[in-house]
Amino acid sequence: MADLLSQAKTNITLLTQAISCTQKLRSTVTNVFNFLCEGVKPDEDQDNKLEEAEIGSLSKDARKFLQRFQDYLQAVNQDYNEVEKCCNAMQSTTELPLLGPLGLLAVDPTFDKNYFYRDVLVAYQWNQKMHDYAQSSFNFMQSNETKKSIFPGGKRRVRAMPQRFQIVNPQLIHLALSSVQNQVKENVVLKIISSAGETRVIQATVAKVFVATILLHNSVMEKVIVRALSEESFQEAGSYDIVRDSQFECMRRITDHAMAAILEYSTLHQASPELALKYILLWLSSYKTLFIEKCSVCRKHLRDGLPPLWRDFRNPIACHDFCRA
Amino acid sequence: MGVTYVSQWNIPEGKNIQQGVEELQNKAEKLGAKKCGLFVVECESFHSTNAQNLKTLHTIHNSEYPASRFACFEDGSFLVTDVMLGTFLSKLRSVWQPKKGGKIESKGQRYEFGDFIIKIGIVSMGPSTKGIALELEYAPCRFPLDCWELMTEMLHELIDDQAPASLPQVIAQKPDANLAELTALQYIRLFNNLRKASMNR
Known part of the structure; x- marks a missing residue:
C-alpha cells in the first residue's frame, strides 16, 4: 500500500510539472506566431527570407530575423521535449486500488x-504513521517494563492497539470464508448474502x-443477529434485513450473548480477524x-x-x- | 408457528368446567404466563353423499392462521386452502354435506410465557360444553423431536400428572410434517374423542 501511495505521489508531482511545462510551451508557441505576424519589414516576409537564405544573399535585417526565428523555434522544441519527458516518466495508474472504493473519488470530476x-489520503498516512509509532513505542516499552501494580500477582493491563485502516482484497476474504466454512461445515452453513464495497x-x-446474520467489514465482525429458522430474513422489498431483532425471547438473548462473544474474540484475536x-x-x-x-448446573431444560x-x-x-452465577 | 401439543385436560372430580378452566388459568398465571388475547379453533365436519365412499372431511379454522383453512380427509390427506374453502364446499353440497352436529369449537384465553404459547379453551358443540382443551406451543423450534423433552418439562410444571408420557401418536407418525397440519390433526383427534365421549354418555 505504501509504495502505491508513493507512486501516486510521484505521479501527481509529475503531473504538476507537465502542466507547467505545457503552459511554457503554449507561451513559446504564441511567441513564435506573434513574431511571425509582426514580421521585420513589409517587404521582408518569411518566404522571401527563406528563398534568399537558399541563394545565400541575405540582407542584414533578414539575417537577424531568421536568427531570432530559429531561437524561438528552439525554445519551442526544448519545451516540447520537457513535456514529453514528463509524460514518459509517468506510470500507469489504472491498477491502483487506492483506499478501495474511495479511489473513485479521485476520478470524480468534482474533485477539483x-x-x-x-484529505482522505492525508488521514490514511497519518493513521499509518500513528500505528507504526504505537508499534515501535510498544516494543520499546516491552523491553523496559516497570511494574506499577501494588498487588503481588497483579496482571498487566493489555491495551488495545490503535485501529488501522484495512484494505483487504475481496478475493482474500472469500478464500478465508471458504476455509472457515470447511472447518465448521458439520454444523454451520455459511452463505454470503450481499456485499457492498x-x-x-x-x-x-x-x-x-x-440463523445468525453476521455483518462483516472486511473481515472484522461488526454485528450479529440471531433469528429462528421460521423467521423471514428478507424484507418485503427483497433486501436483507440487518436491523430487526428476532420476535422470540430466546433468540434475542442469544443475540446479546453473540455480541458479547464478538467483542471477546475480536479483542483476543485483533491481529487476525479471520x-x-x-x-x-x-x-x-x-x-x-x-x-x-x-x-449443566441445574440439570433442567427450562428456567423462566x-x-x-x-x-x-x-x-x-x-x-x-x-445458573452460571 | 412452532411445535404444538394439544390434549384434553381432565377436570378434577367435584368441579364443573368453568371452575376447571379457572384452576388451569391460575396454574398458568402462577408460572408467570401473561394473558395475551383470545383464540378460537373451529372444526366443521362433512360426510360424503356417495354411499360407496363414506369418508369424512374435517375443516379447521385456527385463529393463529387467520388467512388459511385446513381440510383433512380421514384417509390422511391434508390440504391448506384460503378462506374461500367454506363457500367452495357449500357449492359442492351434492358431494359433501355438513354432518349433523358436526360443528365443534375450542375457545378461550391465550397466554404467553417466554417463547411458549399456552391456550386454554372450552370445547363446545353448539350450546353444550364438552370439556377443556389445552394447547402448548413452543414457537422458536420447528422440529418436534428436538424440543419434545423441553415441552414435557413445561407440561409437567403446568398439568403435573396429566402430562403425556410419550410423544403423541400424531407427531410420532409424521414428525417432519407441516406444523400447522400437526396442530390441526391433534385438534381433530381431540374433537373426535370428545364427540365419542358425549355420545357414549
Missing part, C-alpha cells in the same frame, strides 16, 4: 471543487436451530443442542420458560443465564 480524496452480510445457519470469525462460528455451532441439552441459553466463550457448555 472539493478535497475529499486528498467492503461490507458483507453473511448468513450462518446453525444446525436445525437458528481467526476471530472462526471462533465465533465454532462458538455459535455449540448452540446446535439448544433445545435438546439440559443445563427459557432453555439453557448461555455458552461459555472458552468451554461452551449449556447453562441457564441465571
Whole structure:
C-alpha cells in the first residue's frame, strides 16, 4: 500500500510539472506566431527570407530575423521535449486500488471543487504513521517494563492497539470464508448474502436451530443477529434485513450473548480477524443442542420458560443465564 | 408457528368446567404466563353423499392462521386452502354435506410465557360444553423431536400428572410434517374423542 501511495505521489508531482511545462510551451508557441505576424519589414516576409537564405544573399535585417526565428523555434522544441519527458516518466495508474472504493473519488470530476480524496489520503498516512509509532513505542516499552501494580500477582493491563485502516482484497476474504466454512461445515452453513464495497452480510445457519446474520467489514465482525429458522430474513422489498431483532425471547438473548462473544474474540484475536470469525462460528455451532441439552448446573431444560441459553466463550457448555452465577 | 401439543385436560372430580378452566388459568398465571388475547379453533365436519365412499372431511379454522383453512380427509390427506374453502364446499353440497352436529369449537384465553404459547379453551358443540382443551406451543423450534423433552418439562410444571408420557401418536407418525397440519390433526383427534365421549354418555 505504501509504495502505491508513493507512486501516486510521484505521479501527481509529475503531473504538476507537465502542466507547467505545457503552459511554457503554449507561451513559446504564441511567441513564435506573434513574431511571425509582426514580421521585420513589409517587404521582408518569411518566404522571401527563406528563398534568399537558399541563394545565400541575405540582407542584414533578414539575417537577424531568421536568427531570432530559429531561437524561438528552439525554445519551442526544448519545451516540447520537457513535456514529453514528463509524460514518459509517468506510470500507469489504472491498477491502483487506492483506499478501495474511495479511489473513485479521485476520478470524480468534482474533485477539483472539493478535497475529499486528498484529505482522505492525508488521514490514511497519518493513521499509518500513528500505528507504526504505537508499534515501535510498544516494543520499546516491552523491553523496559516497570511494574506499577501494588498487588503481588497483579496482571498487566493489555491495551488495545490503535485501529488501522484495512484494505483487504475481496478475493482474500472469500478464500478465508471458504476455509472457515470447511472447518465448521458439520454444523454451520455459511452463505454470503450481499456485499457492498467492503461490507458483507453473511448468513450462518446453525444446525436445525437458528440463523445468525453476521455483518462483516472486511473481515472484522461488526454485528450479529440471531433469528429462528421460521423467521423471514428478507424484507418485503427483497433486501436483507440487518436491523430487526428476532420476535422470540430466546433468540434475542442469544443475540446479546453473540455480541458479547464478538467483542471477546475480536479483542483476543485483533491481529487476525479471520481467526476471530472462526471462533465465533465454532462458538455459535455449540448452540446446535439448544433445545435438546439440559443445563449443566441445574440439570433442567427450562428456567423462566427459557432453555439453557448461555455458552461459555472458552468451554461452551449449556447453562441457564441465571445458573452460571 | 412452532411445535404444538394439544390434549384434553381432565377436570378434577367435584368441579364443573368453568371452575376447571379457572384452576388451569391460575396454574398458568402462577408460572408467570401473561394473558395475551383470545383464540378460537373451529372444526366443521362433512360426510360424503356417495354411499360407496363414506369418508369424512374435517375443516379447521385456527385463529393463529387467520388467512388459511385446513381440510383433512380421514384417509390422511391434508390440504391448506384460503378462506374461500367454506363457500367452495357449500357449492359442492351434492358431494359433501355438513354432518349433523358436526360443528365443534375450542375457545378461550391465550397466554404467553417466554417463547411458549399456552391456550386454554372450552370445547363446545353448539350450546353444550364438552370439556377443556389445552394447547402448548413452543414457537422458536420447528422440529418436534428436538424440543419434545423441553415441552414435557413445561407440561409437567403446568398439568403435573396429566402430562403425556410419550410423544403423541400424531407427531410420532409424521414428525417432519407441516406444523400447522400437526396442530390441526391433534385438534381433530381431540374433537373426535370428545364427540365419542358425549355420545357414549
